[in-house]
Amino acid sequence: MADASDLDAAAVADSQVLGVIVIARNGDRVEYYQDPKTYEGGVTETTALGEVESHQLGSVLRSEYLSPTSPSYIDGMRSDLVDNSEIKVRVKNGGEGTVIFDSAIALLQGLYPPNPKNKIVLANDSVVTAPLGGYQYVPVETVEPSNDRSLESWTDCPAFEKHISEFYASDEFKAKEKDAQPFFNSVKDFVFGRPTTLENAWNLYDYINSELTHNKTYAYRLPPTLVETARGLADFHENGVFSDKQSGGIGNIAGRTMLHTVLKALERVAFNDDPLQFMLVETGYQPFISLFHELEIVKEHPELQAIPDFASAFAIELRRGSPPDVRDFLRFRFKNGTGGGFKTVYVYGRHADIPLTEFIYKAKGGVISSNKQWAQVCGGSSFINSELGFVDQITYAATHQTLYTVAFAFMTFIGLFVLRSVFVRATKATGQKIKNLRAKKVRLEGEEVSWWM
The missing domain is CATH 1.20.5 (Single alpha-helices involved in coiled-coils or other helix-helix interfaces)
Incomplete structure (x- = not known):
């Protein structure tokens, strides 16, 4: 992806950004345990570092999409004071608890920082400025898995648990575990009784990484190669769990339900009478891996078969071509954590922006668009007997x-x-x-x- 920025610079001149859907991962937090067989989560809390990371991401998004001098500026979108009809925010409120919500709020503070123009003049001519120097309030929709499975589809899903078991029983998994035995033997003194197995690779890495970040004594004692090996094994583990050999497979369920949100947002942005221009979806790392597989991005970028860093972002830009081809196109860009900028990636084997109609045609085959469909895919029974989409089903x-x-x-x-x-x-x-x-x-x-x- 070394030449991605050059490709961006060459392409922006002939297309106009109409709107953007951003999928963002939460910022830093303390240790987060996940059951290796069911992926039910434990308790965790956000940190000041995580809030800073998400705030920085919000500032980057602001400079990319809300600055009139940026080549990726969203045409006509207000950048000084937020217009809540132009932006929509959805936040996963399941595993990792309030961490993802906190990250969304911090990101929005960077996207729309306090502005002294955020004030009103009362009838008696007194001027009242919003708190904190003009703090801007952006409505946030929290998505509960008990009502809407679009942002957390991999828990309470029997078919997905079967997929995990099959991955653990595969020859590839067994071979990797055998090769990793020296690491498991050497790391025991640094994980304090946690199971040192490949099945538990995520929890081992997350604990080591969290302690390395927040515990000075631990950081001094830990050999430098252990965290690198733990990260590599966790990448292997999570990529195997949240991917599938076939498009539309159960392993990609995290991305397939996320695609429903993406397509609905693109439909709104593309419709001239709808004011929506910016959609933010704050979530965990799981949909990133699944989307990169479902959209066949990993075929061109195998390095994305891994856990994205904290405060990563996947931006989907809706662009209008210039004459003679004035169709709507999509450009996909990924930013891995706080280091570096956005890089352009390509979907479905293309090496250029993909027409919106072509993307919808190819993506719809794998989309899971309702709670009922999710229950059918998972092998359970739907608690709502309706064909309505995720968001509509809540009201229903x-x-x-x-x-x-x-x-x-x-x-x-x-x-x-x-x-x-x-x-x-x-x-x-x-x-x-x-x-x-x-x-x-x-x-x-x-x-x-x-x-x-």
Whole structure:
């Protein structure tokens, strides 16, 4: 990818950026454990370093896409004060907890920094500036896996767990584990009881990397080659888990559900009457690997078969060609962490920007576009019997849940009313039968209390 910047410079002159979809990874955090078989996550917290990394990414995106002097400036998008009709933000709110949300907020602070113009004049002519010197507030939509599987599709998925098991049982995996035994023997003293196996490669690397970053004593003791080897094994492990030999395979599920969000956003940006021009999707590392495989980017760039660094970004630019070819094209650019700039990458074996219509045609075959489809792919049962898309299903579910709740409450009331009537009748009948037995009746002291309050 050494010549990617030159290719960018040569291409921008004949195309106009209409909008951008940015998929960003969260910034630094403390250790994050993931179950090697199910990928259910543990507890973690963001760090000041992570917030700085994400803020830096936001500043880079601002200079790339919101600066009128940039060759990649989004045509007509406001850059001084945020216009919330032009930007949409979706944040994964599943594994890694609040870390991804914190990263999104920090990124947005860099994308739209405080501006003293963010003020109003009141009727009495007093001027009120927003807090923190004109802080700009951008609405953020958190995506819960319990409602919407588009941003975290790899957990609670039996078919994906089967895919993981098959990867662990493969000859390739067994050979790699055998070769890595010297490393596993030498690293035991630095992981404090954590299983030193290839299945646990992600957790070993994440722990070592986290301690190396935040623990000064640990950093002094750790031999320099161990973290490099741990990273290589984790890359092998995660690439094997979050990829598939076939496009549309279960291994690419993280990217296939992400593609639904991408296509819906492209549809909005391309529509002239829709003001949306910038979509930010804040997520973990998993969709990056899957997307790079699903879109066949790794065929040209095998170095992307690895875990992206913290605060990485994958930008999908919608561009309008210049005459005589005024079609809409897509350009894909990737930035790995805080070091270096964006590099152009190509999808589906092309060595140029791809027409939007061609991309949609090729991508749609692998897209998972609804919770019901996700459940079918995973081998489970859908909790919403609908063909609606992920985002629409949330509204659908909420509306129908309300109707179901009202209906249930009404039927419960009717049922209780009927039971009460039966109880009253039975009580009267019983009282009639025992009225001649008053002498045998025992009366308790104190007032009687009714159950029907």
